[in-house]
Amino acid sequence: MLSDVHTYSFIHYLGAKPITMKLKAFYFLLSALVLVSCGGEKKDSATETNETTEETPExxxxxxxxxxxxxxxxxxxxxxxxxxxxxxxxxxxxxxxxxxxxxxxxxxxxxxxxxxxxxxxxxxxxxxxxxxxxxxxxxxxxxxxxxxxxxxxxxxxxxxxxxxxxxxxxxxxxxxxxxxxxxxxxxxxxxxxxxxxxxxxxxxxxxxxxxxxxxxxxxxxxxxxxxxxxxxxxxxxxxxxxxxxxxxxxxxxxxxxxxxxxxxxx
The missing domain is CATH 2.60.120.560 (Exo-inulinase; domain 1)
Structure with a gap:
């Protein structure tokens, strides 16, 4: 989650740019956040799968x-x-x-x-x-x-x-x-x-x-x-x-x- 400081900086940054630049910046940062979030979930899922496999008799x-x-x-x-x-x-x-x-x-x-x-x-x-x-x-x-x-x-x-x-x-x-x-x-x-x-x-x-x-x-x-x-x-x-x-x-x-x-x- 973004802190208040990060939120303020982000809004301030958007306010300093023309509208087109604002949108591009917004979409770029949003995409980055989604990728980071998904990457973390994928890693946890993979780890859980490996642990399950190791515990299953063969x-x-x-x-x-x-x-x-x-x-x-x-x-x-x-x-x-x-x-x-x-x-x-x-x-x-x-x-x-x-x-x-x-x-x-x-x-x-x-x-x-x-x-x-x-x-x-x-x-x-x-x-x-x-x-x-x-x-x-x-x-x-x-x-x-x-x-x-x-x-x-x-x-x-x-x-x-x-x-x-x-x-x-x-x-x-x-x-x-x-x-x-x-x-x-x-x-x-x-x-x-x-x-x-x-x-x-x-x-x-x-x-x-x-x-x-x-x-x-x-x-x-x-x-x-x-x-x-x-x-x-x-x-x-x-x-x-x-x-x-x-x-x-x-x-x-x-x-x-x-x-x-x-x-x-x-």
Whole structure:
């Protein structure tokens, strides 16, 4: 805002000039004031945008479509022959179709670990096939497998399942703990399905093909009761860790994963 002194000087200046000069001077000074004002607002807006961008979590791809960079076989120094890359997707037991070659402890795990996250991918599985997506997996000789520590988002061909029948062991379940909604709509075998898993300070969500099909609180009274009454009753390590790797299970069936990405949550 102009001070009284500036206003007086401006008026005095206008009074000392012919009318044409007065108008030109007036428009010039008015334009200058507008530019200064807009410039300040633009700078503030840009600063605010940058601050917002820095605070927003970013999606990170975990698979480049060509290599196993960022991945390894659980408990092994070399990559298991069961895993390959086919048409830009990670494949387990590619090409075996409906055959099952037997359960293999050689799961595929990320070399990085994550605590709170939003995790997405697409999968397709052979007719009757079984697999799983694990999180908070800790790799050690003591544990031996991913499911010793990591909770599982079940991957299964429900329609022709050879290995599971209980609702809490079907596709999108928190395996052997929580059953997903009956409204879930998995696509048929060897068609792509979209998965999203959210873990945020014990709050867990399972999504399938754009629908949230399961929600629970890890460590709640209900969760503890289910654990005590089920498969993990005698396990001191199941869901023990709040940070760990992601892993894909080799259950002896053909399964493919692609568009794998994660967004870390604070």
């Amino acid at each position: 999606w990170v791809s975990l698979f480049d479509g060509e290599t196993f960079n960022g991945w390894k076989t659980y408990g092994q120094d070399t990559m298991s022959d069961s895993w390959s890359i086919v048409d830009g997707a990670i494949a387990c037991n590619a090409g075996i179709g409906e055959e099952n070659v037997g359960f293999d402890i050689g799961s595929l795990v990320t070399t990085s670990t994550y605590g709170n996250f939003e995790f997405e991918l697409e999968y397709k599985i052979a007719k009757g096939g079984n697999s799983g997506i694990f999180y908070h997996v800790v790799e050690s000789e003591e544990y031996g497998t991913d499911y010793t520590t990591g909770p599982e988002y079940q991957v299964l061909d429900d329609e022709f399942s050879r290995s599971e029948a209980e609702p809490y062991k079907m596709v999108a379940s928190n395996y052997a703990m929580h059953a997903p909604s009956e409204s879930k709509k998995p696509n048929p075998h060897m068609e792509w399905n979209q998965v999203k898993i959210i873990y945020n300070n014990g709050h867990v969500e399972h999504w399938l093909n754009g629908e949230k099909v399961l929600e629970f609180e890890e460590g709640s009274a209900d969760w503890l009761a289910k654990k005590a009454a089920g498969k993990w009753a005698n396990s001191d390590t199941y869901a023990k860790y709040k940070e760990g790797a992601f892993s894909f299970q080799n259950h002896g069936d053909e399964v493919h994963f692609r568009n794998i990405r994660v967004k870390e949550l604070k």
